[in-house]
Amino acid sequence: MESDSPDRTPIPAALPCTEKAFVTEPxxxxxxxxxxxxxxxxxxxxxxxxxKAQSQQEPLTVGSGHKVIVVLIGGVRRAETFSREGLANxxxxxxxxxxxxxxxxxxxxxxxxxxxxxxxxxxTGNWQRVDDWxxxxxxxxxxxxxxxxxLRAGRSDTWMVASNxxxxxxxxxxxxxxxxPKYGANVVFPKQLMLMAVEEALRDxxxxxxxxxxxxxxxxxxxxxGSNYEGLGWNVFDASDQLDPRVRGTIESAIAGFVHNDGPxxxxxxxxxxxxxxxxxxxxxxxxxxxxxxEAAHFGSYAMHLAGIRTVDRLCAQIWQEVEQNPSYRGQTxxxxxxxxxxxxxxxxxxxFFNHRANEESxxxxxxxxxxxxVDRPQVVERPIRHVDLCPTLAGLLGCKPVEMQGVRLPxxxx
Amino acid sequence: MLPRDLQPEQFAAYPPxxxxxxxxxxxxxxxxxxxxxxxxxRQVIEYDDKFPAERQSIDAELGxxxxxxxxxxxxxxxxxxxxxxxxxxxxxxxxxxxxxFVEQQSAYLWSTHQLDNFRKAATEYGEQLQAxxxxxxxxARRLGIAIVGQGVEASSTPLFRNLRPHGTFxxxxxxxxxxxxxxxxxxxxxxxxxxxxxxxxxEGGALPATRAPGVTCVSYDGLEPVRSALLNxxxxxxxxxxxxxxxLRTRLAELTPADLGISSTSDQVLSRFQVKVLTEGSxxxxxSTTFAQWTAREALRRxxxxxxxxxxxxxxxQLPMNEMLSNAVPHPTLDPAGSLVDADMGAxxxxxxQQRLPGAQDSAFIAWFEGxxxxxxxxxxxxxxxxxxxxxxxxxxxxxxxx
Numbered sequence: 001m002e003s004d005s006p007d008r009t010p011i012p013a014a015l016p017c018t019e020k021a022f023v024t025e026p027x028x029x030x031x032x033x034x035x036x037x038x039x040x041x042x043x044x045x046x047x048x049x050x051x052k053a054q055s056q057q058e059p060l061t062v063g064s065g066h067k068v069i070v071v072l073i074g075g076v077r078r079a080e081t082f083s084r085e086g087l088a089n090x091x092x093x094x095x096x097x098x099x100x101x102x103x104x105x106x107x108x109x110x111x112x113x114x115x116x117x118x119x120x121x122x123x124t125g126n127w128q129r130v131d132d133w134x135x136x137x138x139x140x141x142x143x144x145x146x147x148x149x150x151l152r153a154g155r156s157d158t159w160m161v162a163s164n165x166x167x168x169x170x171x172x173x174x175x176x177x178x179x180x181p182k183y184g185a186n187v188v189f190p191k192q193l194m195l196m197a198v199e200e201a202l203r204d205x206x207x208x209x210x211x212x213x214x215x216x217x218x219x220x221x222x223x224x225x226g227s228n229y230e231g232l233g234w235n236v237f238d239a240s241d242q243l244d245p246r247v248r249g250t251i252e253s254a255i256a257g258f259v260h261n262d263g264p265x266x267x268x269x270x271x272x273x274x275x276x277x278x279x280x281x282x283x284x285x286x287x288x289x290x291x292x293x294x295e296a297a298h299f300g301s302y303a304m305h306l307a308g309i310r311t312v313d314r315l316c317a318q319i320w321q322e323v324e325q326n327p328s329y330r331g332q333t334x335x336x337x338x339x340x341x342x343x344x345x346x347x348x349x350x351x352x353f354f355n356h357r358a359n360e361e362s363x364x365x366x367x368x369x370x371x372x373x374x375v376d377r378p379q380v381v382e383r384p385i386r387h388v389d390l391c392p393t394l395a396g397l398l399g400c401k402p403v404e405m406q407g408v409r410l411p412x413x414x415x
Numbered sequence: 416m417l418p419r420d421l422q423p424e425q426f427a428a429y430p431p432x433x434x435x436x437x438x439x440x441x442x443x444x445x446x447x448x449x450x451x452x453x454x455x456x457r458q459v460i461e462y463d464d465k466f467p468a469e470r471q472s473i474d475a476e477l478g479x480x481x482x483x484x485x486x487x488x489x490x491x492x493x494x495x496x497x498x499x500x501x502x503x504x505x506x507x508x509x510x511x512x513x514x515x516f517v518e519q520q521s522a523y524l525w526s527t528h529q530l531d532n533f534r535k536a537a538t539e540y541g542e543q544l545q546a547x548x549x550x551x552x553x554x555a556r557r558l559g560i561a562i563v564g565q566g567v568e569a570s571s572t573p574l575f576r577n578l579r580p581h582g583t584f585x586x587x588x589x590x591x592x593x594x595x596x597x598x599x600x601x602x603x604x605x606x607x608x609x610x611x612x613x614x615x616x617x618e619g620g621a622l623p624a625t626r627a628p629g630v631t632c633v634s635y636d637g638l639e640p641v642r643s644a645l646l647n648x649x650x651x652x653x654x655x656x657x658x659x660x661x662x663l664r665t666r667l668a669e670l671t672p673a674d675l676g677i678s679s680t681s682d683q684v685l686s687r688f689q690v691k692v693l694t695e696g697s698x699x700x701x702x703s704t705t706f707a708q709w710t711a712r713e714a715l716r717r718x719x720x721x722x723x724x725x726x727x728x729x730x731x732x733q734l735p736m737n738e739m740l741s742n743a744v745p746h747p748t749l750d751p752a753g754s755l756v757d758a759d760m761g762a763x764x765x766x767x768x769q770q771r772l773p774g775a776q777d778s779a780f781i782a783w784f785e786g787x788x789x790x791x792x793x794x795x796x797x798x799x800x801x802x803x804x805x806x807x808x809x810x811x812x813x814x815x816x817x818x
Contacts, residue, residue, distance in 0.1 A: 085576075133659055166660075296733070299698030300705030302760040303753035304733050346577070347767045351712065353760075354697070 062285065063151040063399030064415055066373060067333040068143075069287045070390070071319060072119055073312050074164065074294040075356040075363075077342045080309055082367050089309040092317035093337065093369060102375045102412055106384040107368040109341040113356050115166040118340040118387070119290060124174065125391030125405030134168030137175040141403060143391050144185035145173055147286050150400045155237055156282045158185035161275045162290035163267040165191065169235035184235070185286070186247075190254070190274040191267035192232040197223035217259040224251060250277045264311070268293040272315045276322050283328035285398065290340075291315060297343060297353050305353060320371055331373060334397060334413070336390065338368035374413040381412055417505060418452050419445050425510045430463035436477070443481050446488050448496040449505060450533070451540075453520070456513040464687040466612045468719040479547045491543065494536035498529050514668060551773035553721065554608045556817055559769045559780040560597055560724040561762035564787065565620075566751035574755075575782055575791040577763040580800045582780070582793030585807060590786050593809040597724060597783070598627070600813045604722045605629035612684070613721040617710045619703040619728035631685065631718075633710055635703040635728070638689060642700050644675045645693050649700075667694040688713065702730040704754050708761035715768045725765055727758030766793065779816035783809065792816050 080086045082105060087094050109118055111127035120128040120138035130136040141149075144158040160172055173184025197219040224243075237244045243251070254277040258270045268291045275289050293308030316337050323329040345362035346352045356363050368385070374397050388407030395403070397415045421444055426437040437444070437459055444452055458465075458473055465473070483491060504523060509516035524530040564570065575584065598616070605614040609629050616622070618634035626632055635642075652658055652666055672686035673679060675693075692713055698705035704727055711725045731747035762782040769778055779794040790809075793799075794816040807815070 133661070299702060300696070300708060301698065301702055301730070301733070301753070301757050303750070303756035306756065307733075307753075346763065351709075352764060352767075 062153045062157065063147070064397065065332055066397045066399070066415055067283075067285045067287075067329055068394045068397060069289065069319065069323070069333060069335045070122065070394070071316055071335065071337045072122065072288065072290045073316075073337070073339045074115070074290070074292040074308075075113075075297070075341050075343045076294050076309055076339045076366070077345075077353065077362055078365065078367070079346075079362070080306060080353075081339075086309075089306055090313045091310075092313045097317060097320060097371065098369075100371055100375070100378055102370040102378060103380045104368045104370075104385050105380060105382060107338055107366050108384055108386050109364050109366065110386055111388075113341040113363050115164055115292075115340060116168070116171065119167065119288075120171060122338075122340075122387045122390050123171070123288065125388045125395075125403075125407035127388060127406060133166060134170050137170040137173060139175055140405065141174045141176045141179035141183075142172070142185070143394055143398075144286055145176070145179035145183035146391075146395050146400045146403055147398050148183040149179060151398070153285065155184075155186060157284050158286045159278050159282065159284045160185050160187045160288045160290070161271055161278060162187070162189055162288075162292070163191045163271040164290050164292040164295070165189070165195075167233075167290065169233055172235055181235075185288075186237060187233075187235045188251075188274060189233050190251075190270040191292075192234075193220060193223055193251075194267060194270055196232060217255055220255045220259070221252065224248070224255075246281060250274075250281045253277045253281075266293050266308075266311060268308070268311055268315060272318060275319065279322055279326055279329065283326070286394075289319065298355070300351075300354055302353060323372065334370060334372040334374040334394075336368060336370050336394075338387075338390075339366045342366050370413070374415060376412075376414050379412070385410060416510075417449055418447050421445050421510070428511050429460055433460050433462040436462055436473075440477050440481065443477065443488075446485060448492050448498075449500050449509070450498040450520070451492055451495040453509040453513040453516040456510065457517055460511075460513060461687075464684050466684060466688075466718040467610075468612070469717055475548050476544060479544060491540070494532065494539065498524065498533060498536075499527065515665070518665065553774045553777075554610070555604065555721060557720075557769060557772065557774050557778040558600075558604065558722050558813075558817065559715075559765055559778070560601070560722075560813075561758070561765050561780075561782040562594065562597065562724070562726045562785050563758035563762055563782065564751075564755045564784045565726075565728045566749070567755045567784075570755060570784065571752065572756070572759075574759055574784055574789055575762070577760075578766060578780075578782055578791045578793065581766070582791050582799060583797045584802045585790045585792065585805065585812065586788055586802060587804050587806045588783065588788045588790045588812065589806055589808045590788060591808075593783060594726075594785065596809040597781075597813070598623070600810065601630055601722050601724045602627035608721060610721070612718045615711075615714045615718070615720045615723045617707050617714065617723070617725045619707040619726055619730075631714075633685070633689060633692075633714075635706045638693070641675045641677060641689065642693060645670070645700055648675075670694055688717070702757070703728055704730045704757035704761060707758070708764055711761075711765045712768050715765070715772060719772055723765070723769070725761070727754065727761060729754040730757065781809075781812055781816055783812075794818075 078086065081090055111117060111121045112129055112132070114132040116132055116134040117128045117130060120130070120142070123142040123144070124138050124140045126140045128138045130138060147153055148155070148158055167189065169187045172187040173179065173181040200219070200223055236247050251274065254270070254274040257277070258265065258273040263269060271289065271291060275287070278284065279287065291312045293311050294305055296304035296308055320335055323333050323335060341356050342363045342365060343353045343356045344350045344358040345360050348358045348360065350358050386407060388405065389410055390407065392402065392405055392407045393410045393413050396409050397413060421441055423438045423441055426434045429437055447455070462470060462473060480488065500520065501523060504516065504519060507516050507519065521530070524533050601614055601616060605627060606629065612631050614630045616630055616632045618632065620634065621636040622632050622634040648670070649663070652663055670690060672681065672683070672690050675690060677686045692706070692710050693699050696705065696709035699709045707725050707727050711723060714720045714723055729749040729751040732750040732753070766780045769775070769780060777795055781790060781792050783790040790812060792812055792815060796818055797815065
């Protein structure tokens with residue numbers, strides 16, 4: 001519950017570096033070896049041509065036929081991810097997947113390090129500076145709008161699925177007079193459905209039922225049916241008060257998968273199941289997924305924050321697995337995985353990893369990993385890139401006409 | 416209204432000592448820019464509920480500013496005066512509601528791209544102030560103690576990884592009776608260097624039945640009724656139409672100890688502190704590890720504790736947030752292993768926060784894995800980044816840290 005209010009406390013002097021590792025610890029050694037092995041694969045560049053060769057097997061839909069999926073991960077620091085100590089939290093991303101990827105170790109958020117602004121900056125190619133809580137739409141067109149307007153794509157071809165409670169449906173379209181909601185994306189927040197179900201169960205005295213997975217499914221479906229879906233903050237197919245039947249079926253399938261899966265039942269897990277169902281039912285060309293279990297850091301639990309990182313590492317691998325297995329995506333899809341920003345450094349006046357608003361490298365300097373059709377060869381690109389560079393790059397892959405924006409296309413991507 | 420128009424009677428609603436302080440410095444206040452003065456009044460209006468260290472800090476700051484000439488004041492606050500503040504905010508009752516003014520000012524500065532300039536001005540002001548203040552003389556070496564890992568048989572990860580480079584790691588500690596030995600050390604220091612709110616125990620569980628004299632004690636379990644009242648309040652607020660995070664924060668800032676059921680016969684300074692810990696620190700209401708870390712941070716920052724023992728205990732496992740906020744689970748299951756990870760990081764942050772205070776170069780810190788043979792001791796007399804296999808009790812480690 002900290003605020004961004006002016007603080008008269010002077011910023012403390014930097015503390016001595018504490019990054020020195022105990023390299024004799026066995027699990028760190030193992031992580032390091034895995035990372036080096038993965039890096040070795042990158043140098044060899046031996047695996048990706050196989051992926052590339054699988055492209056173009058499916059009929060083209062609109063534009064180039066290329067599909068893009070952007071996975072955003074909330075705030076994670078390098079210290080807990082792509083550092084010697086952090087690699088243990090990313091067994092999937094630094095494991096076999098890493099050998100196929102284009103990796104940018106310095107991917108910078110140079111804008112506002114709050115969720116809505118960070119995500120809308122990625123989606124628009126311009127540093128957005130609107131209300132942090134999503135009361136206002138981005139001021140310049142999103143990738144969704146550029147794609148839909150330029151290539152006359154339908155609404156079902158652009159989706160945003162997000163766990164983050166700090167987002168609103170305003171994230172799907174800008175306030176630009178030449179674009180706007182009629183070209184916007186479908187936006188769904190599965191976690192809100194879960195929260196609503198819990199609230200309703202509590203309100204009606206059915207708390208105990210939430211411990212039973214079968215009853216959880218009932219509660220989730222009841223929440224879906226018993227309320228105006230707009231209360232969830234969603235915006236789907238412009239329907240004013242009821243869900244499109246295709247969407248309802250998709251959500252029910254996702255709920256069933258979520259409940260009957262033996263894994264954990266966090267918000268990100270439900271977001272994954274919803275994402276996978278949308279990929280299977282609608283196969284959108286532009287799909288953005290926002291995971292936010294890592295934001296447990298705001299409640300001060302380092303263990304839960306680390307657990308959130310490990311969860312999202314696994315879910316990213318599962319999304320890639322779906323891309324490879326789904327004929328609508330296989331061979332013609334580029335997947336980007338990146339944090340929205342880092343988190344504040346240990347020793348910051350904002351209590352370190354709890355928050356993400358210090359103007360420090362720990363908060364701004366993150367990373368990005370790209371997989372798929374647009375990646376000619378695996379490599380590590382040490383040159384710093386910016387979040388706003390992603391939108392023009394993806395717009396180019398999709399076949400959109402260039403729109404003026406602050407970001408520039410990344411030359412390592414090839415349609 | 417602008418500061419130059421201030422009149423003594425405008426401070427009539429301030430608590431007695433705050434009013435006296437404000438009226439005594441009204442000539443100074445009249446010369447300060449409106450972009451700065453409410454931030455200062457936010458401290459002054461709470462003067463009666465401040466810790467001695469905070470009062471000394473406010474007194475010292477006002478003393479430094481009062482000694483400046485009008486032209487020096489003008490120069491010192493020029494960067495603040497350059498900030499544009501709208502007439503709507505000027506007309507706000509910033510004398511009686513300085514915190515609310517500062518919140519609105521923050522939003523306005525952000526929306527007008529002036530927040531960076533404000534921060535720069537505030538940072539420079541803080542640095543100039545620190546340089547003008549006399550050095551603080553401590554009666555003894557500051558000592559921090561963190562006890563982590565209650566209920567954990569064996570740690571699955573290397574402990575104290577962040578702290579070990581700064582001190583000596585002991586792996587043959589004699590754990591028997593260690594908890595009592597550390598509490599006794601705090602009691603002994605409170606007796607040797609008596610001072611109000613100088614010696615603290617922050618307990619993640621329940622405090623022992625007998626309280627040591629001169630030791631300020633705060634416990635997670637002890638505040639259970641207050642936490643429960645607060646969670647009910649939050650639950651009620653978030654169900655109100657239009658309630659967003661910013662509005663909720665404002666409502667929480669207005670809560671008093673009485674609102675949360677704390678008796679008026681309690682220590683009001685400590686009661687206010689506890690309410691602030693619970694209303695300003697995310698997660699302090701629901702996770703004992705977060706409560707312990709944040710309370711320690713605030714005890715150091717605000718009371719400048721000379722001795723601070725923090726006992727981390729297992730927190731509840733992760734639940735959906737609404738389930739926790741609803742208080743629907745009276746006896747949640749605990750997560751000792753996860754709590755150890757939290758506490759390990761919390762201990763590191765405690766040490767960092769301790770090092771921000773005067774006397775940092777001479778301070779000492781002990782972190783111990785409860786019931787086990789592992790501890791790290793940081794002290795100016797001990798080597799850094801080394802391992803000691805000496806068999807030592809916790810009492811001996813304290814003696815070593817303070818030698």
